[in-house]
Amino acid sequence: MNPTPDGFSTRHRGGKKSAARKVRRSSAVNRPSTVKRGKVVSVADGNAAIISKSFQLRSMQRAWNRFHAGSLSHWTTTIIIALSLTIFGAFTLLLSNANTALDNWTGDNLVTVFLEERTSIEQIESIQTEISKKSGVDQISVVSPAQAMARMKNMLGSEAGLLDSLDDNPLPFSIEFRLTDKKYKKTANLVYEIGTWQGVEAVSYDQIWAEKLAAVIHTFRFVGIALTVLLLTAVALIISNTIKLTIIARRDEVEVMRFMGATDSFIKTPFVYEGVLQGLFGAIGALLLTSLLYWGGQGAAAELGAAFGIFFELHYLQVGQLLIIMALGIFLGLIGALISLSRFLEI
Amino acid sequence: MSSESLPLLIAKGLKKAFSVGKNSSLEVLKGIDLSIDKGEMVALLGDSGSGKSTLIQILGTLDRPSSGVVTLNGINLFALNPKEQAVVRNQKIGFIYQFHRLLPEFSARENVMMPLLIGRCSPKLAKERAGEILEKVGLAGRLDHRPGQLSGGEQQRVAIARSIVTEPVLLLADEPTGNLDSRTAGSVFELLQKLNQDLGLSCLMVTHNNELAQNLDRQLHMIDGCLAEEERGK
Incomplete structure (x- = not known):
């Protein structure tokens, strides 16, 4: 097999007679079609497939x-x-x-309901109960001001000492829950509704960032x-x-x-x-x-x-x-x- | 009439017009009737722009006529599809031009092998055959030279070898000696005559050289798109 510089190929058909005779013979079987008695005829399909591949x-x-x-x-x-x-x-x-x-972010879908400072324990339980009745609400819990302060200190790390100078804990009670349904509109509607309830100061939820x-x-x-x-x-x-x-x-x-x-x-x-x-x-x-x-x-x-x-x-x-x-x-x-x-x- | 007694090539009523602008056209061939017998060498003379090259292109199926018929060995060439025409060009017709038109990056032997390889011949056989043909045209010692390493006459001999390597029945030569000095032109011309005698090859040769044309079997004169005159030579 001797490919030329242009990559022409390479099937060899043997024989010991003169090259000219061999060329004539090989051309009859190697060509895709040939002219015989005034018309062009095709070679056998199998042969054509080999030719096509090469x-x-x-x-x-x-x-x-x-x-x-x-x-x-x-x-x-x-x-x-x-x-x-x-x-x-x-x-x-x-x-x-x-x-x-x-x-990953929307996976948390955490809603935090901050309560007013003067909200009573009964009111807090009532709000918690009302929230629990809403569909898709999961892992509801009340976070006390002391728990919130502990979290904040944890977040501040080495700077936590700054909070020691406070006389009173200014953080309010809050209620946290997660929503299993992550659709933005449903969450937004629920957040708006809870925000109008008596005793609720503010509602925040992290999905707003996700939506942005x-x-x-x-x-x-x-x-x-x-x-x-x-x-x-x-x-x-x-x-x-x-x-x-x-x-x-x-x-x-x-x-x-x-x-x-x-x-x-x-x-x-x-x-x-x-x-x-x-x-x-x-x-x-x-x-x-x-x-x-x-x-x-x-x-x-x-x-x-x-x-x-x-x-x-x-x-x-x-x-x-x-x-x-x-x-x-x-x-x-x-x-x-x-x-x-x-x-x-x-x- | 059997196909043996028919002329090898017959052209009837060949016309070729090129459109020039939107509404006008230029008629280059105005109804050519022509026949060439087997083994006959015919000169085609005429001024530049008279349509000689266009006629050669059409007879070789490299261009289509606007109207008219060309038959080679009884086959209507323009009734064939492009693939079949390519097979005819590969097997039945050889072309030689004024400029050798060899592929510069290939050796003389590889250039001559090319039509055989296109025709699906194995490279080994093509190489042997190309060597034989180059020897026949007197270039046995130039097999591995590239066109740039050959003289003008040698380049044209390689082009002739390439045109006859598939043993065509018709050679179409468009001023094959037009680019050569008179001595080299004479030797190339003699080679073509020898091949004609040895192989029985028919040839239609465009030339401006009246002296060479007189040595061929017939001279046709192309004047303004018409074959106006025909003379018997030799």
Whole structure:
């Protein structure tokens, strides 16, 4: 087997007679179709399948050779694809982690009802009973001023001594409960209702922050999708342009191939594979860059989480998301090549 | 009439027009009737822009006529689909141009192997065959030279070897000696005549060289898209 520099292939049929006779004989079985008695006839299906397989391999090899020895524009395009898909990957990474953070945060769904200073024990029990009757209320408990003070000291840590100078405990009684139903509107309605009850000073719940984060994520998702669509469209056109330049640079070769009897698909397929290779390498580059961002962003994420009082560990993209980035790269390469071939390679 | 007694190539009523602007068109071929017998060498003379190259492109199925029919060995070439036309070009027709049009990154032998490899011949056999043909055109010592390492005459000989390696029945030559000095042109021309005698190859050769044309079987004159005159040579 002796592949040529252009990657033409390689099936060998033996025989010891003169080369010319062997060529005539082998061409009868190796060609995809041949002209006999005024009409073109096809070879047997099995043979065609072998030819088809070797043809694809040859085309891939030719595309790889072109890419390998390719011009600066090939690598520039590959880098552009990599950077564009990295922006997509980074958005995916960010949104995916923000969603995870949101899930963890809303998992607490803690509501705290602060009671007025002069509320009696009977009133407190009555309010607790009323709250217990509401659907989805779980783990209800009364927090005494002393318990609240202990928590605050615990939170302040080494600064807790500051509270020792207080004469009286200014903290009120409070009632804490969790909601099993995490829907924002239901929680908001319940919080509003409890806030109107007699003896209730104020109601706070941490889901309000979660809802704000959800709104931010929603905006980011929209911006991310819009940016990604714009970027990927630009990338497809850039790939198309690169393939166009390749076609122009190889126009003479295309014409030579034509008069030597190469079929349209024989001429076009390597250009398609070239586009796909650019997309594939761009996607691999994007995954490497996204990994770098993930690696570099872990520390920053932990600090951000600490600022919000939560433990937050950045997680990497899931297998499905990685596959989407790879598929996008390949798809862009394919689309770019097809656009270019349909517009600039009229055979 | 049996196909043996038919001319190898028949063109009837060939017309080719290119659109120029929205409502006008330029008629390059205005109804060409032409036939070439097996083993016949025909010169095609005419001024630049008279349509010679367009005719060669159409006869070789590299372009389509606006109307008209071309048959090769009785096969209507423009009734074939593009894939079948590619097979015909690969197996039945050889092309030679004024400029050798060899692929620069390949050696002389690899360039000659190319049509065989496109036709699914195994590389080993293609290599042997290419070596034989290059020897036949006097380039046995230049097998592994790249086009850039060959002289103009040698490059054109490689191009001739490439055009005949699949043993076509028709050679379409568009000014094959147009880019060569008179001595080299003479030797390339002699090679084509020798191949014609040895292989029984038919040839339609565009040329501006009246002296060379006189040595062929017939001379056709293309004037403004028409084959205006036909003379018997030799």
